[in-house]
Amino acid sequence: MKKLSHLLAILAAVLLTACGTTSKVPITGRTQHLLVDDATVLSLSQEQYDSYLKSAKKSTNTANTQMVQRVGQRLASAVVKYLTQNGLAAETSYYQWEFNLIQDPQVNAFCMPGGKIVVYEGLLPVTQDEAGLAVVLGHEIAHAVAKHSAERLSNSYKQQYGMQVLGAVAQSAGVSAGTQQLASLAASLGSELFTAGFSRKQESEADYIGLIFAAMAGYDPGVATSFWQRMAAQGSGTSSIFSDHPSDAKRIEDIQKWLPEARKYYVPVTTTTTKQSTTTSKKSTTTKKTTTTRK
Numbered sequence: 001m002k003k004l005s006h007l008l009a010i011l012a013a014v015l016l017t018a019c020g021t022t023s024k025v026p027i028t029g030r031t032q033h034l035l036v037d038d039a040t041v042l043s044l045s046q047e048q049y050d051s052y053l054k055s056a057k058k059s060t061n062t063a064n065t066q067m068v069q070r071v072g073q074r075l076a077s078a079v080v081k082y083l084t085q086n087g088l089a090a091e092t093s094y095y096q097w098e099f100n101l102i103q104d105p106q107v108n109a110f111c112m113p114g115g116k117i118v119v120y121e122g123l124l125p126v127t128q129d130e131a132g133l134a135v136v137l138g139h140e141i142a143h144a145v146a147k148h149s150a151e152r153l154s155n156s157y158k159q160q161y162g163m164q165v166l167g168a169v170a171q172s173a174g175v176s177a178g179t180q181q182l183a184s185l186a187a188s189l190g191s192e193l194f195t196a197g198f199s200r201k202q203e204s205e206a207d208y209i210g211l212i213f214a215a216m217a218g219y220d221p222g223v224a225t226s227f228w229q230r231m232a233a234q235g236s237g238t239s240s241i242f243s244d245h246p247s248d249a250k251r252i253e254d255i256q257k258w259l260p261e262a263r264k265y266y267v268p269v270t271t272t273t274t275k276q277s278t279t280t281s282k283k284s285t286t287t288k289k290t291t292t293t294r295k
């Protein structure tokens with residue numbers, strides 16, 4: 001709540017129209033109706049990202065940090081290439097990619113709007129290798145590319161105030177009252193607005209898009225099944241970011257259904273894959289070397 005005044009200042013610059021904008025989610029083509037523009041979402045999320053990084057400690061494990069940067073960069077390149085080749089080149093200017101590995105035992109990762117990727121060290125024993133990490137990061141990047149935060153903020157607004165109110169406010173009193181309402185909503189949703197708490201529909205969509213992004217980046221999407229089985233074995237409640245995801249059984253069932261489609265995008269790369277450094281993994285001593293081979 002303390003940031004409300006700052007949010008107001010940012011949101012004062014937002015151009016709201018009576019009907020918002022209708023756009024299509026890349027890959028799935030789903031139509032979404034957004035009341036906030038990219039610039040607003042970026043401003044809000046950048047503020048939260050900066051504040052998070054100030055309090056976070058970066059990993060001292062060089063090998064794992066480089067792995068996160070390598071996998072993240074390859075996914076980012078694949079996403080930018082896809083957007084560019086599909087008439088969405090203008091979208092790519094919103095991404096200023098950053099990849100961080102943070103000292104935190106939680107099984108967690110997120111990608112903020114604009115491509116700010118954060119991976120917690122606690123996730124790596126579960127992802128096990130680069131392909132596993134690509135599945136998670138593909139999913140998180142998909143939330144950003146599909147503008148799920150903007151959609152969530154827009155839907156919350158519609159639920160609370162209705163479209164007519166927004167239209168009336170925008171027309172009669174400029175955008176100030178509407179932006180104030182949006183700012184209050186953004187503040188009430190808090191930091192999770194950009195990192196967690198997505199709807200089940202959005203989670204499922206991120207699973208699907210993420211699988212295809214991973215494949216496009218040269219990672220075998222087939223590892224997603226075993227990765228989500230390992231996640232399921234962690235038990236619910238161990239990872240806040242995955243808490244609202246579809247049930248494990250449903251998710252794995254869906255992923256198996258989507259794999260043939262994802263594999264169409266899969267072109268293995270020639271880069272040598274290194275298994276993650278195991279200094280943070282207690283399970284590593286019993287794990288057989290199962291380095292993913294990509295040719």
Ligand SMILES: [Zn+2]
Pocket residue numbers: 139140143198203206241245
């Ligand atoms: Zn998610």
